[in-house]
Amino acid sequence: MAGSESRYQAFLEGLARENLRRELVDVEAVDARTIRVGGRDYVNLASNDYLALRFHKALMERAAEWAKRYGTGSGASRLVTGNLDLFAGIEAKVARLKSKPSALVMASGFQTNAAVLAALFDRTVLGAEPLVFADRLNHASMHFGCKAAGIREIRYRHGDAAHLGELLGQHQGDRSPRFILTESVFSMDGDVAPLEEIARLARAHEACLIVDDAHATGILGEGGSGLSDGADIVIGTFSKALGSFGAYVASSATTRNYLINRCSGLIYSTALPPPVLGAMDAALDLVPGMDADRAYVAKLAARFRAGAQALGYDTGASATQIVPLICGAPESALDLGERLRKSGFWATPIRPPTVPKGTARVRLAFTRAHTESDVDLLLEAIADTANPAPAQPRARAHPA
Numbered sequence: 001m002a003g004s005e006s007r008y009q010a011f012l013e014g015l016a017r018e019n020l021r022r023e024l025v026d027v028e029a030v031d032a033r034t035i036r037v038g039g040r041d042y043v044n045l046a047s048n049d050y051l052a053l054r055f056h057k058a059l060m061e062r063a064a065e066w067a068k069r070y071g072t073g074s075g076a077s078r079l080v081t082g083n084l085d086l087f088a089g090i091e092a093k094v095a096r097l098k099s100k101p102s103a104l105v106m107a108s109g110f111q112t113n114a115a116v117l118a119a120l121f122d123r124t125v126l127g128a129e130p131l132v133f134a135d136r137l138n139h140a141s142m143h144f145g146c147k148a149a150g151i152r153e154i155r156y157r158h159g160d161a162a163h164l165g166e167l168l169g170q171h172q173g174d175r176s177p178r179f180i181l182t183e184s185v186f187s188m189d190g191d192v193a194p195l196e197e198i199a200r201l202a203r204a205h206e207a208c209l210i211v212d213d214a215h216a217t218g219i220l221g222e223g224g225s226g227l228s229d230g231a232d233i234v235i236g237t238f239s240k241a242l243g244s245f246g247a248y249v250a251s252s253a254t255t256r257n258y259l260i261n262r263c264s265g266l267i268y269s270t271a272l273p274p275p276v277l278g279a280m281d282a283a284l285d286l287v288p289g290m291d292a293d294r295a296y297v298a299k300l301a302a303r304f305r306a307g308a309q310a311l312g313y314d315t316g317a318s319a320t321q322i323v324p325l326i327c328g329a330p331e332s333a334l335d336l337g338e339r340l341r342k343s344g345f346w347a348t349p350i351r352p353p354t355v356p357k358g359t360a361r362v363r364l365a366f367t368r369a370h371t372e373s374d375v376d377l378l379l380e381a382i383a384d385t386a387n388p389a390p391a392q393p394r395a396r397a398h399p400a
Ligand SMILES: Cc1ncc(COP(=O)(O)O)c(C=O)c1O
Pocket: 108, 109, 110, 111, 113, 139, 141, 183, 187, 212, 214, 215, 237, 238, 239, 246, 247
């Protein structure tokens, strides 16, 4: 065995000792509500397909139609010959949804954050290392993009606009370009950033506000437009409420042109394939008209949150379709996940380093495919006294 292999093995064993080892579990997607694991059907509470669009006929048909008409691959990067004319229509629809002058479609959300942030924070172009003020609980891909840019993030306490204001104030005299970086809805907590206050601070301090709207696009905001109204640059993905894959940046035309010339993840990566573009296009047609579905999902989540809180569970600051049951220790989250599985619900325990130490949780996501009876049975499952007691309420989801 090469020396590196024994190190990897020791690393894995260390994770297992701390109940932090991850495994890939084979699942079969039966429909938007149900997954089959090991021959048993479960209600899927771990999917980000909030509008149940990944099994929507319109998306599946347009994906199949575009595969038949345009092939299964795009053949090259968008800058070589992969810039199929299909992109222009999709980008126009994204720009309209986000009320921005232009949009640029990229590959995955992770790749977009990794590559776009690295380009936007490029000190050789900006003339100085930028000051990047970032929520400390931003998604891993955003931290990765900052790392790739070689900049040091100035992290503010989660969702704490006052702390952000303080940090901006401390750098008042520094003339370096400044950016503020936040998610709109936080993926593991389901809480919403104080975006109005953050946008006001951005204007007052002449900072460019970048919002990752991954978990709001399609499911929140007017016509499913998300929650990024005050942002200068919006990043988002098609992999959650929009039901397929791929990502976008909505911005000024200048930013878009700059990214086409400087963003490695766009320049050196093959363009998305036609079937994926077909699903994206169909989702963008459907989303503005899905107000009733958005209201339904919000109602389901509120019903569950109220019930879980009444049972003594800590749901953190969740205010959206994402509801965590914060347990604390990794083994408590694993136990709760196991209990839910026994009752026919599939929900993934989320442990550090995905969430801060001491805040391991089971993250539940409600979608248009769930029913009120699913919610009630789920509450019964977590209340079942034959099982271990529910996690004790915690004072705060995120110790500062
Ligand atoms: C806030 C946020 N940004 C980006 C991503 C990555 O998106 P994708 O799954 O399309 O790579 C995720 C999803 O995990 C996310 O939660």
